[in-house]
Amino acid sequence: MEHLYRVCSVPVAACALFALTACGGGGGGSNNINPPPPAATYAISGTVTGLWPPGVVLVNGNQTVTVTTGSSAPAPFTFPTAVPSGSAYSVTTETPPASETCVVTNGSGTVGNANVTNVTVTCGYMLGGPITGLVNNGLVLVNNNTDKASPAGGATSFTFPLPVAPDSPFSVTIGAQPSGQLCGVGGGVTVNGTSYLMPEQNDNNIVVPCAQENAASGSWILQSTYAGNAGVYGTLGVPAAGNQPGARVAAATWVDASGALWLFGGTMSGADSPGGLNDLWKYDPGTQLWTWMGGSTAQNASGVYGTRGTAAVANIPGGRNSSSTWVDAFGKLWLFGGDGYDSAGSGGNLNDLWEYDPSTAQWTWMSGSATVSGFGDAGVYGTQGTAAPTNMPGGREDAASWIDAADNLWLFGGWGIDATPNGSGGQLNDLWKYTPGTGQWTWMSGSSTQNHWGVYGAQGTAATGNTPGARQSAATWLDSSGNFWMFGGAGLDSTVDDIIAGVLNDLWEYSPATGLWTWVNGSNMKDQVGVYGTQGVAAALNIPGGRGSAASWIDPSGDLWLFGGSGIDSTMPGFRGPSGSPLAYVGLADVWKFDPTTGQWTWVNGFSRGNTATVSQGVGAPGVPGSGGGMYWADKTGAIWLLNGIIVANSTMYLWKYTNTGN
Numbered sequence: 001m002e003h004l005y006r007v008c009s010v011p012v013a014a015c016a017l018f019a020l021t022a023c024g025g026g027g028g029g030s031n032n033i034n035p036p037p038p039a040a041t042y043a044i045s046g047t048v049t050g051l052w053p054p055g056v057v058l059v060n061g062n063q064t065v066t067v068t069t070g071s072s073a074p075a076p077f078t079f080p081t082a083v084p085s086g087s088a089y090s091v092t093t094e095t096p097p098a099s100e101t102c103v104v105t106n107g108s109g110t111v112g113n114a115n116v117t118n119v120t121v122t123c124g125y126m127l128g129g130p131i132t133g134l135v136n137n138g139l140v141l142v143n144n145n146t147d148k149a150s151p152a153g154g155a156t157s158f159t160f161p162l163p164v165a166p167d168s169p170f171s172v173t174i175g176a177q178p179s180g181q182l183c184g185v186g187g188g189v190t191v192n193g194t195s196y197l198m199p200e201q202n203d204n205n206i207v208v209p210c211a212q213e214n215a216a217s218g219s220w221i222l223q224s225t226y227a228g229n230a231g232v233y234g235t236l237g238v239p240a241a242g243n244q245p246g247a248r249v250a251a252a253t254w255v256d257a258s259g260a261l262w263l264f265g266g267t268m269s270g271a272d273s274p275g276g277l278n279d280l281w282k283y284d285p286g287t288q289l290w291t292w293m294g295g296s297t298a299q300n301a302s303g304v305y306g307t308r309g310t311a312a313v314a315n316i317p318g319g320r321n322s323s324s325t326w327v328d329a330f331g332k333l334w335l336f337g338g339d340g341y342d343s344a345g346s347g348g349n350l351n352d353l354w355e356y357d358p359s360t361a362q363w364t365w366m367s368g369s370a371t372v373s374g375f376g377d378a379g380v381y382g383t384q385g386t387a388a389p390t391n392m393p394g395g396r397e398d399a400a401s402w403i404d405a406a407d408n409l410w411l412f413g414g415w416g417i418d419a420t421p422n423g424s425g426g427q428l429n430d431l432w433k434y435t436p437g438t439g440q441w442t443w444m445s446g447s448s449t450q451n452h453w454g455v456y457g458a459q460g461t462a463a464t465g466n467t468p469g470a471r472q473s474a475a476t477w478l479d480s481s482g483n484f485w486m487f488g489g490a491g492l493d494s495t496v497d498d499i500i501a502g503v504l505n506d507l508w509e510y511s512p513a514t515g516l517w518t519w520v521n522g523s524n525m526k527d528q529v530g531v532y533g534t535q536g537v538a539a540a541l542n543i544p545g546g547r548g549s550a551a552s553w554i555d556p557s558g559d560l561w562l563f564g565g566s567g568i569d570s571t572m573p574g575f576r577g578p579s580g581s582p583l584a585y586v587g588l589a590d591v592w593k594f595d596p597t598t599g600q601w602t603w604v605n606g607f608s609r610g611n612t613a614t615v616s617q618g619v620g621a622p623g624v625p626g627s628g629g630g631m632y633w634a635d636k637t638g639a640i641w642l643l644n645g646i647i648v649a650n651s652t653m654y655l656w657k658y659t660n661t662g663n
Contacts (some may be wrong), residue, residue, distance in 0.1 A: 041082035042111050044089050046119030047074035048102075050165030056102055056123065057095040064094065067121075077121075087111045091119050099201070101126055101163045125198060127170060128159030129206035131183075132535065139183055140175035141208065148175060158208065164198040171196070172206050183210035184607065207607050209535075219605065219659065220625055220642075224288055226653040231279070233297050237361075239289035245281045245643075247653055250321035250398075251631045252338075256358050257331040260284055261633045261641055264335065267321040268299055276300070276340065278319040280356075283655075285635075293361060302345040303352070305370040309439075315363040317354050318342055322397035324414070328407045328436075332357050334366075336411060339397040342372045349376030349395030349416040349425060353409075353434065367439060368392060375424050376417040381448045385515075391441040393432045394418055398472035398549075402484045404512055409434040410484065412446070413491070415472040419448040426450025427470035427491050427501060431510070444515065451499040453492045454506070456524040460599075462516040468508050469493055471501075473548035477560045479596070484510040485560060487522070488567070490548035494524040502526025503546030503567040503585060507594065521599060529568055530590075532608040542601040544592050545569055551642065553634030560594040561604075563632075563640060563658070564625075569608060589625060591658065605658075625656045 044060055048067045055068035060079050069075045083089065091107035102123040109116070127143060137153045143160050151158040164170050172185050185208055231246030251266030261283040267276035279295035295301070295316055303318030320340020327333055333356040341347050352368035369377050369392075376395025382388045396416025403409055411432040417423050418430075430446035446452070446467050454469030471491025478484060488504045505528050507521040522528070522543055530545030547567025554560055565588050591605035625642050633641040642656040 039084045040113070041084050042113075042115045043078050043082045044091070044111070044116045044119065045076065045078035046091070046106070046117065046121065047076055048121040048123060049074045050100070050122055050124035050163060050168070051075060051102075052097050052100060052123070052166065054097065056093055056097055056121065058091055058121065059094045060089050060091050083111055085111055085113050089116065091121075093121065097123060100124060100166075103162055105162075122162045122165075124163035124165040124168070125200070126159050126202045126204075127164050127172075127198070127206065128157060129204050129208065130157050131155050131208045131210065133210040134178060134181070134183065134208070135210070136178040136181050138176055138178040139181075139208075139210070141185070142173050142175040143170055145171075145173075153178065157204075158206075159204075164203075166198050166200045168198050169196065170198055178210065181210050183208055209607065220656050221659065222654060223285075223641075223657050224655040226655070229653070231297065233279070233292045236292055236294070239282075239284065239287065239291040241289060243290040243292060244653070245279070245290065246277075248277060248321075248631070251277075252323045252325045252335055253631050253633045254325050254327045254333050255633050255635050256327070256333075259636055261635070262293075262333065262358075263631060263643070264295070264333075265317070265320050265323065265338070265340070266631070276319050276321045278303075278317055278340075294363075300341055300345075300347075302341050303343050303370065305343050305352075305365045308365050308367075311355075311357065311360065311362040311364040313362060315365060317352070317363065318345075318350075320350060324399045324401040324411055326401055326403040326409050328403060331359075334403075334409055336401070336409075337368075337393075337396050337399070337414075337416070343370040346372050348372040348374065349397055351377050351379075351393055351395040351416075366436075367434070367441070369395075374422050378417050378421045378423055379419050379430070379448065381419050381430070381443045384443050384445070387433075387435065387438065387440040387442040389440055391443060393430070393441060394428075396428060399428075400474045400476045400486055400489070402476060402478050404478075405482055407436055409436070410444075410512075412486065413468070413471050413474070413489075418450040420450075423450075427472055429454070429468055429470040429491075431467075445517070451492065453496055453498065454494050454524065456494050456506075456519045459519050459521070462511065462514065462518040464516065466517040466519060468506070468517065469504075471504060471548075473565075474504075475550040475552035475562055475565070477552055477554045479554065480558055482512060484512070485520075486510070487552070487560075487562060488544070488547050488550065488565075491526075493526040503548055504528075505530075505544055505546040505567075520596075521594070521601075527568060530608065532590075532603045535603050535605075538595065538598065538600040538602040540600055542603060544590070544601065545588075547588060550588075551632035551634075551640055553640050558596060560596065561640070562592040562594070563606075563642070564588045564590065625654065 058065050063079045065077050065079050067075050067077045088110050091104050093102045100123050105120045106118045135153050141149045147160045147162045149158045149160050226244040229247035232242050232244050234240045234243040248266035248268050252264040254262050263281040265277045278301045280293040282291045282293050301319045304314050304316050306312045306315045318341035320338035323338030324336045335354040337350045353366045355364045355366050379394030380390050380392045382391040394417035396414035399414030400412040413428045429452050431444040433442045433444050452470050455465050455467050457463040457466040469492035471489035474489030475487045486508045490503050491501050505522045509518045509520050528546050531541050531543050533539045533542040545568035547565035550565030551563040566585050589606045593602045593604050631643045640658045
């Protein structure tokens, strides 16, 4: 009982009774101690995304769980047996789905005093691509604002750590620039709210070009940025720091004798109406100031024609887009047609010809109709090669244009009305000449009916029967010998009776002296993919992909330059565009040069894959304009100016200048 006395401080008899009841009493040889309660156990669970059949088997120690769904939404999973607190866990994939990659995040650790619920398994295909020009550290690439890749200086490729589910959107951006360098992203960039969709395979076509921050020539330099998409007009005729044109597409542009940039009309970004704007703007590169010079601040204004051949302060073309323009030897602007509004406010394809004199700030209606009939006025062709007072091209938009040494105005194709009265629109391949001295038009070549295919002949050989197919939005040049050059556009190839338009990459030369066309380069078939080769290196096989609405200019050496447009890059027709379709035209942001003496193209700058975003780091820093619409000017030095590479880019417009080597 000595032991009981040490435990109990009560009399012996009472303590003996207490020992029997409270301490388990009794004989039988028992030690009278209860076993400890069982240890708590906790479940290990998480989600799987991007999974395609037949599914994936996940493993933790000797446990497995099979997950068979999760492509469009996260699929939950839980291992069948809970484990005690303090247990180590490590979740891996035992049987990944065919061709997919699965990556486990938060898959290992030690179980605490709660269920493990944050294991994530991401399945899909890997996203990455080549890097060019990366020298320094610090570059961070981001996919969908979450997954990050940080390639080191000198890297020539990258891959994001996490796969992307098939058919799900992805959007690649620059999270941080490397020290002393600027990099861009080609392909895989959200444009105007639309993202790429991941194909059902690994995608290694995200191109990341990098350049030194202080690169001098052969690069894009950001001149100015303009907040918001609405125009700020200020006072008519008065330049001011706050003035800016509103965001727009398909405006008419030209450069006067002093080097000032001029902008007329176009369609306001996001507008549904076919006409658009008729405001006239002037930009002085020296002061970097805009001046509103004339026209309305509202959309869809009617034209004020006045008397044919007579300038007047009140005269003004109606609101319109996609007009053709020329600048003559006296610095006067000539403007033809487009899609817009006549004197009565009716819309359609116009065939009016206007002259603007910057010295008097007055417009003169020179030719064509002041009213539009139906879709547009039909052409009056007359006899090919013979001028006549009644001759007149039909109303049209997006026609190609040149001006010769005698200040004759030349017009080719576009979308509009042929010789059929009350006809509907189609693509044209008629070539016209307007002689200001006589005020008469001459039908020079091509068909008087719409949707005519091209006759290519032998490449490099001029011939009487040669003529480009019907097209619109082609790029053009005028060389020092007075010959006209034309590249691509949206239209018809050499296939007889095929009236389904595609984008073209054929290069043509026309000699006004002989009246003959020559097919110089490119394919006689539509929708051809670009062959980029090595950046900066000319090659016989290099060729831009088919495209329309590209910017074009010629340098002092006579080389032809091409930028961007809408069409086909280096990856189609296997490319899956933002819509997921097998073939989708994309905005392009590549710079090309063609040397007429060697007959070879060089990919000079920009991206070999389309739908790129604007890369801008401030005034004076090189970057890459985004693809898509905008307004272009070629100045007297051979440099190209671009306003707004992407029409709506975070509510900001950009003015860029591209300077060729040596300019």
